[in-house]
Structure formats: C-alpha cells, structure tokens
Amino acid sequence: MIEIDKITKLYGSTCAVDAVSLTAETGTITAIVGTSGSGKTTLLRMINRLVEPSSGEVRINGEPTHAVKPHLLRRRIGYAIQGHGLFPHHTVARNIGAVPELLGWPREKIAARVDELLELFGMEPAEFRERLPLELSGGQQQRVGVARALASRPDLLLMDEPFGALDPIIRTRAQEDLRAIQRKLGSTIMLVTHDMDEAIRLGDRIAVMDGGELVQYGPPEEIVAQPATSFVADMVGDAERPMRLLSLIPVSALLEPGTAEGAPLPAEATLREALSACLWTGREAIPVETEGTPAGRVTLAAIRARAERHA
Amino acid sequence: MILRAALIALLLALVLRPEVFTPLFAPFAPENGPVIYTRSSLLSLSLSHLGLVAAASLAATVVAVTLAILVTRPAGEAFRPLSRTITNVGQTFPPVAVLALAVPALGFGAGPTLVALFLYGLLPIFENAMTGLSTLPASTMEAARGIGLDRWQRLWRVELPLAMPVILGGFRLSVVIALGTATIGSTVAARTLGEVIIAGLLTSNTAFVLQGGLIVGLFAVLIHDALVQLEKYLARRSGRG
Numbered sequence: 001m002i003e004i005d006k007i008t009k010l011y012g013s014t015c016a017v018d019a020v021s022l023t024a025e026t027g028t029i030t031a032i033v034g035t036s037g038s039g040k041t042t043l044l045r046m047i048n049r050l051v052e053p054s055s056g057e058v059r060i061n062g063e064p065t066h067a068v069k070p071h072l073l074r075r076r077i078g079y080a081i082q083g084h085g086l087f088p089h090h091t092v093a094r095n096i097g098a099v100p101e102l103l104g105w106p107r108e109k110i111a112a113r114v115d116e117l118l119e120l121f122g123m124e125p126a127e128f129r130e131r132l133p134l135e136l137s138g139g140q141q142q143r144v145g146v147a148r149a150l151a152s153r154p155d156l157l158l159m160d161e162p163f164g165a166l167d168p169i170i171r172t173r174a175q176e177d178l179r180a181i182q183r184k185l186g187s188t189i190m191l192v193t194h195d196m197d198e199a200i201r202l203g204d205r206i207a208v209m210d211g212g213e214l215v216q217y218g219p220p221e222e223i224v225a226q227p228a229t230s231f232v233a234d235m236v237g238d239a240e241r242p243m244r245l246l247s248l249i250p251v252s253a254l255l256e257p258g259t260a261e262g263a264p265l266p267a268e269a270t271l272r273e274a275l276s277a278c279l280w281t282g283r284e285a286i287p288v289e290t291e292g293t294p295a296g297r298v299t300l301a302a303i304r305a306r307a308e309r310h311a
Numbered sequence: 312m313i314l315r316a317a318l319i320a321l322l323l324a325l326v327l328r329p330e331v332f333t334p335l336f337a338p339f340a341p342e343n344g345p346v347i348y349t350r351s352s353l354l355s356l357s358l359s360h361l362g363l364v365a366a367a368s369l370a371a372t373v374v375a376v377t378l379a380i381l382v383t384r385p386a387g388e389a390f391r392p393l394s395r396t397i398t399n400v401g402q403t404f405p406p407v408a409v410l411a412l413a414v415p416a417l418g419f420g421a422g423p424t425l426v427a428l429f430l431y432g433l434l435p436i437f438e439n440a441m442t443g444l445s446t447l448p449a450s451t452m453e454a455a456r457g458i459g460l461d462r463w464q465r466l467w468r469v470e471l472p473l474a475m476p477v478i479l480g481g482f483r484l485s486v487v488i489a490l491g492t493a494t495i496g497s498t499v500a501a502r503t504l505g506e507v508i509i510a511g512l513l514t515s516n517t518a519f520v521l522q523g524g525l526i527v528g529l530f531a532v533l534i535h536d537a538l539v540q541l542e543k544y545l546a547r548r549s550g551r552g
C-alpha cells in the first residue's frame with residue numbers, strides 16, 4: 001500500500017504540488033492525469049525522492065520514505081520515463097539487470113531474470129540480450145525501459161509518461177502489454193499521463209491534478225460519470241463521455257437471454273465495441289458468447305439505456 | 312590503410328636507417344657538410360621526445376578531467392568561469408616564455424619542457440571534458456538517478472564512459488600540439504627531436520631541419536590518426552556513434 005500524506009512542493013513562491021493525499025492499494029494501477037504543468041511529474045518524483053517534498057510524507061507499506069537513504073530507496077522502486085533513459089553504452093541485458101546488479105544479486109540469477117523479462121515482453125532473449133539500445137526500435141527500447149524498472153520485483157513502479165514518445169499504434173499495444181503484465185505480476189504502479197484515454201484504459205483509479213492540487217481521485221467510471229469539477233469534465237471531454245463510459249463496461253453487464261443474427265462478440269468485449277458493431281452492421285442486437293459457446297445477446301436499446309443513465 | 316602502412320614504414324626508416332635517405336637530403340646540405348644527423352641516435356631522441364609528450368599529456372589529462380568533473384557537479388558550478396580563465400591563460404602564454412620562466416626554477420633539461428607541455432595540454436582536454444560531461448542525454452541521467460545509482464556510480468558507470476569519446480578528442484588535440492611544441496624544449500637542453508632541427512638552423516643545414524621536421528610531422532599524423540580510430544571505436548561502443 002502506498003500512502004501519500006499531505007505532500008507539498010514549493011518552488012520559491014509557486015506551489016508545484018499542494019497538499020496532495022492519496023492511497024493506492026497494492027496490485028493496482030493509479031493513473032495520475034492532468035494538463036502540462038499541473039504537478040504530475042513533481043508528485044511522482046517526490047515518491048522516490050528525486051524531488052524532496054517541502055512538507056508531508058510518503059509511506060510504502062507503512063514505512064516512511066524519508067527513513068531510507070534516497071539511492072537505496074530508489075533501488076526498491078522501479079522507475080520508467082518517457083524516452084526510456086536506457087544506458088546507450090550498455091547492452092540490453094546489462095540495462096535490464098542494472099538494479100539487480102546494484103542490489104548484489106549473483107550473476108546467474110540476474111541472467112535468468114533478464115531472460116525471463118525479455119520473454120515476458122515478447123523479445124527473444126538470444127536475439128536481443130547482447131544488443132545496444134541503439135539497435136532496437138522505439139517500441140523495443142520502451143519495453144526494455146519498463147523491463148529494467150521491473151527487474152528487481154520492486155514494491156512499486158513509477159512511470160512518467162512512459163509511452164509518450166511512441167506512435168499511436170505502438171502505444172496502444174504497449175498499454176495492453178503493460179496491463180497484461182501488471183495483472184500477471186500483481187505489480188503496484190503509479191503512472192503519470194496527460195492523456196485521459198490512457199488513464200481510463202490503464203487506471204484502476206485515476207487521480208486528476210489541476211494547478212498542483214488533486215481535484216478528483218476515484219475509479220474511472222466515477223471520473224467519467226461524475227466529474228468533480230468543470231476542469232475534470234473538460235479533461236474527460238463532454239462529447240467523448242458516453243463513449244468513454246461504454247468502453248469501461250463489459251458486454252456481460254447487459255447480457256440478456258436470447259439470440260441474434262451475425263458475428264458474435266466475446267463476453268469480455270466492451271459496450272463500446274458492441275455499439276460499434278450494431279451501428280456498423282445495422283443490427284439491433286449482437287450475439288454474445290463465452291469461450292466459444294453462445295451465452296445470450298446484448299441489444300442496442302439496452303446500450304442506449306445504459307448510456308442515458310449518466311447523461 | 313595502404314597510406315597508413317606506407318607512412319609507418321617511412322617513419323621507421325627515417326628513425327632507424329636514416330643513412331638510406333642520404334641521396335634525398337644531400338641537395339639540402341651545405342657543400343661537404345654532413346647530410347644525416349649522427350650526433351645522437353634518432354631512435355633515442357624520438358623515444359625521449361615521445362616520453363616527454365606522453366608524461367605531460369597524461370598529467371594534463373588527469374588534472375583537466377578532474378577539474379572538469381568538479382566544475383560540472385552542482386557544488387562546483389560557481390568555479391566554472393574561473394577554471395576556464397586559468398586554462399585559457401595557460402594557452403595564451405607563449406611557450407618560449409614558459410620555458411624562460413621555468414628554467415631558473417627547474418634548471419635546464421626536461422623539467423621546464425614538461426611544465427610547458429603540461430600547461431598547453433590543459434585547455435583542449437578541459438574544454439572537451441566539460442562539453443562531454445555537460446551534454447549527456449538528459450533522460451539517461453534522469454534514469455541513472457531514478458534507478459538508484461549514487462554519485463560515484465553515476466560518474467564512473469555512466470558519465471565518464473559516455474563522455475569518453477569527446478574527452479579523447481581533447482586529448483588528441485593536446486598530444487598533437489605537444490608533439491610540435493616539444494621541439495623547442497631542445498633550446499633548454501631537453502632531449503627531443505628539436506635538437507636535430509636546431510642543429511640544422513645553427514649550421515644552416517636544411518637537410519637536418521627537414522629530417523627533424525619530417526620525423527616530428529609523421530609522428531603527429533600517425534598518432535592523430537590512431538586516436539581518431541580509437542575515438543570512433545569508443546563512440547560506436549558507447550552507442551552514440
């Protein structure tokens with residue numbers, strides 16, 4: 001559990017982060033979202049003490065971070081940033097193994113961990129281990145950056161716009177991979193982004209920052225359906241709200257008995273995908289199946305009704 | 312590649328078998344005067360010349376890189392202009408004046424020459440080391456702190472290796488300057504290849520001047536080339552080339 005307790009950062013007379021408190025549960029992703037200059041990076045960097053807070057404290061599993069030497073604290077907290085920040089003169093293996101090496105793991109254990117992570121990220125170890133970062137694509141560099149942050153199985157992973165430098169298609173893939181890997185490993189992640197879509201897609205909880213203040217903190221459904229301020233509403237985007245809401249609800253939520261014509265959707269698909277299928281193929285209902293067997297259907301009328309509940 | 316091998320062969324011949332070149336230099340020697348310098352072995356002069364340059368350049372590298380490291384730390388930033396001034400002054404002082412001033416303190420011989428070469432070597436290495444250490448990729452430095460490297464680890468594992476090709480560029484410049492400047496050391500009785508040139512000037516023997524000049528020039532060209540290759544290799548290996 002990560003507890004941020006009334007943390008503040010003053011730069012001269014400007015308040016970059018203003019008494020922010022929030023608690024993130026172990027094994028969840030917290031997405032910190034806000035416009036540029038709202039204090040997201042400063043908030044994140046106070047967690048691993050790259051920035052020292054002016055007041056307030058952070059506790060990781062109950063232990064205050066100021067009780068530990070900064071560089072030792074940072075070895076327990078994964079850190080991945082935009083533009084990956086890999087060491088250009090070290091191989092992929094040495095980059096990923098950097099923190100285990102600092103922690104004094106034996107060589108064989110580091111090598112095994114490096115291979116395990118490369119495989120987890122879909123990169124053939126024998127092919128990539130000895131390459132330099134320069135010899136990787138942007139998407140691969142970014143994956144190695146995240147793998148490095150995960151290498152020592154840290155209590156917490158901090159990510160500052162990790163996908164910011166990727167083009168849209170690769171970015172979506174990277175987000176899906178991160179979600180899958182986080183689920184699999186049960187990692188606790190705090191991720192900064194200026195992109196509300198990314199926050200909704202990845203966050204179990206979303207923290208919205210505005211002018212150094214935390215203006216709303218809650219699950220994505222709540223942020224989309226009940227924005228606390230007009231700033232949050234703007235971030236969500238009025239025109240996009242119904243679609244965003246539908247993208248958060250699985251088809252299974254509106255499953256009803258019966259049959260329908262045409263290609264089926266899996267039960268994990270979102271209402272947004274179901275709506276899209278209805279509109280695109282001119283159907284009033286879509287058949288739904290779980291693991292290949294018919295489970296019922298979802299209707300356009302039900303989707304509309306669900307969206308209107310929040311309008 | 313072939314050119315390089317040819318230059319090396321020419322240099323070795325000039326140093327080890329100078330008599331082979333008698334017909335070539337003869338037109339430049341005075342009537343009935345000696346054509347080839349024989350007062351001392353060219354090999355031992357070359358080794359002494361290179362030794363002085365190496366010692367002075369290494370000392371200059373240690374001092375200049377240390378200084379550059381200090382002024383690129385947050386705490387040393389205030390000293391950056393001062394250290395720049397000092398190294399610049401070292402450069403603008405004429406080498407002959409340095410020798411003249413150093414002789415009373417250090418006596419004749421290698422001492423004053425080492426001091427002059429050392430002072431001349433500082434500036435290019437310092438400037439390059441400062442550039443190299445202050446233009447490192449920001450995201451790499453941020454990550455280095457972020458994953459928990461302490462100051463020393465950042466310096467040794469990240470900053471110096473990444474700045475190395477640039478530092479080496481400064482070292483190369485220093486060495487080439489020193490190779491030329493070392494010749495004037497012979498005026499204060501340091502054993503360098505300048506001895507051959509000065510003997511030529513004193514006896515109006517152009518053959519000696521050519522002989523000494525050619526050897527110094529070839530050393531400079533070949534060492535310059537070797538260091539350029541080393542820089543390229545390091546730049547490739549540090550993933551920035």
Ligand SMILES: Nc1ncnc2c1ncn2[C@@H]1O[C@H](COP(=O)(O)OP(=O)(O)O)[C@@H](O)[C@H]1O
Binds near residue numbers: 034037042
């Ligand atoms: N080192 C610093 N010195 C002075 N002001 C800073 C510093 N770092 C950040 N700030 C200011 O703090 C505010 C928040 O910055 P930041 O946390 O980087 O925002 P974000 O990551 O949301 O774009 C900005 O107004 C920024 O100018």
Ligand SMILES: [Mg+2]
Binds near residue numbers: 040041
């Ligand atoms: Mg930022």
